[in-house]
Amino acid sequence: MRLTTGFIPTVKETPTEAVIPSHKLMIRAGMIRMLSAGIYSFLPLGYRVMKKVSEIVREEMDAIGGQELHLPALSPRELWEQTGRVKAFGETLFHLRNRPLVLAPTHEEVICWIAKNHISSYRDLPQIWYQIQTKFRNEPRPRSGVLRGRQFLMKDSYSLDGSWEGLDRSYDLHDKAYRKIFERCGLRFFIVGASSGAMGGSKSQEFMMESEAGEDVIAISEDGSYAANLEIASSVVSPAGAAKDSAALKEVHTPNIRTIDQVATFLKVGHTHLAKSLAYEADGQPILVLMLGNDELNEAKLNGVVGEECHPIDPERLKDLTGADPGSIGPVGLKKFRILADKRLEGAKGLVSGANKNDYHLANIDLERDCNVEGYFDFRTVMEGEDAPDGSGKLRIVKGVELGHIFKLGTKYSDALGATFLNEDGRAQSIIMGSYGIGIERIIACHIEQNHDEFGIVWDKGIAPFQAHLILVGAKNREVNEAAEEIYSLLLEEKIEVLFDDRHDISPGFKFKDADLLGMPYQIIVGEKNFSNGKIEIKERRTGSRELVEKNQILSRIKELLST
RNA sequence: CGGGGCGUAGCGCAGCCCGGCUAGCGCGCUUGGUUCGGGACCAAGAGGUCGCGGGUUCGAAUCCCGCCGCCCCGACCA
Incomplete structure (x- = not known):
């Protein structure tokens, strides 16, 4: 294809709407x-x-x-x-x-x-x-x-x-x-x-x-x-800390204590003794999800277990159902909810969680004894630096x-x-x-994304729009012009996909910039500078390396380069 | 859908707050000349419903209301 007749509207300035x-x-x-x-x-x-x-x-x-x-x-x-x-x-x-x-x-x-x-x-x-x-x-x-x-x-x-x-x-x-x-x-x-x-x-x-x-x-x-x-x-994480004995449930006053971090500090207990309660609903059915400490719930996993799209429950509806605000809800004595728990909580005893009463938490919770947990599943969102489940190192x-x-x-x-x-x-x-x-x-x-530099695209041979970009420099010189035309015909005959910058009245710099932008694997430069010695230049786009080839060697050299 | 930004010549933008002659600039484009190995120079040109609709005003790119479009962050995403 010739650039004089082809439609390849290149632009110098980067469009504002594009980010990547x-x-x-x-x-x-x-x-x-x-x-x-x-x-x-x-x-x-x-x-x-x-x-x-x-x-x-x-x-x-x-x-x-x-x-x-x-x-x-x-x-x-x-x-x-x-x-x-x-x-x-x-x-x-x-x-x-x-x-x-x-x-x-x-x-x-x-x-x-x-x-x-x-x-x-x-x-x-x-x-x-x-x-x-x-x-x-x-x-x-x-x-x-x-x-x-x-x-x-x-x-x-x-x-x-x-x-x-x-x-x-x-x-x-x-x-x-x-x-x-x-x-x-x-x-x-x-x-x-x-x-x-x-x-x-x-x-x-x-x-x-x-x-x-x-x-x-x-x-x-x-x-x-x-x-x-x-x-x-998923990742390898330890299970919840389980207390030896199952002490009786105890209500503790926790004024204005909402988050897991606040509870941990206030009650001086580790995160692995805390159960976070998250309220969701799917198709109108309220669901309480229990996570250990500050473990993050993975909604995709939850959806997978429930088999429906789950959404966080509306705070007002939550209050109607539990009598408490988000921060103070918990699994004990909860009606109308399906209760699902992360598998890290399986067998957990001595847990602290919300009491379904604002400003109160319950201590010594034994999930088996005190709650109607429907099942334990992997709901955790994996965190950076945790161990891969197959032992292949940190994630x-x-x-x-x-x-x-x-x-x-x-x-x-x-x-x-x-x-x-x-x-x-x-x-x-x-x-x-x-x-x-x-x-x-x-x-x-x-x-x-993977193959570009500051000048433009760097195509792989496999999917490049053209294999070679033939650049005529100094079109006014008849011999150079004819040589470029000759090479173009030769490449076409040999079925080598070539883009021919045959434009006149375009400065060499402009052509080189365009060629780098378009990114064909090889640029064949026919110009007065080297042609006076009978040489044609080949530039590899990816490495920028250049070589000079005798005009009559150009076809065989290009074929050789393209076949590697 | 929530938050933020933008919409003026093909592209990139200024002008808008504080309304006022014929709406500017750079790139690109056309014509002529010079130049010719890394986005050249000179000269002369062409090109605009200022996103759309309504309002205020003697007068709107500029102020007000509504709508549309585009970008970014978030929500969403087989």
């Missing part, structure tokens, strides 16, 4: 332009990268037996009602105003619908179907450029199996394919165990890139062998961007929509599904 490097550079390099919040046009250069990434994804999906298809973006709302996801997605789902249709945020329902109608025998299984398609999610707050948009390109695949072992195989195939995809895209990534959230299902893992721009929080051990989304991460807490996510869905959707097949015994059985996603724009943005 990838966003700034994608705009400056003329890859994208925003149309509306979270909605971006991909201009020719950006679209080339999008196609490159898509092609890598396609090759790796085909390699595990995936079959590409193309599903509609519009789908009947009724289908989503049948699986309960109109409610589950809530505001995130785009609804059409003049038809009972929704814009699909993902495609489990549609896949299931097709499977229901056309998969009838175990002989039809397994299947892996995938597509690269635009998804629509009404994000409350789009941000970070293309990292979180209201419309984005996603590779989504779905496995259909007749057995749980089959699902394991399909899942592992995706795991392997995903690793290859991200490697080929030149990304440094890591894999974390994750919560399956509103998608439903059992096992799930995320492919993440560590980044300050990320929206997920991950606990990762020193050697990286343990990594989990904070939503499900670091880092932010990450989710590049891909793979789920073992099971039969949630096939049950809801009645997608069954006849097994070898002639019995109807629900199809066992897996679902696997990759954000295409995220790969692009993350690649830039």
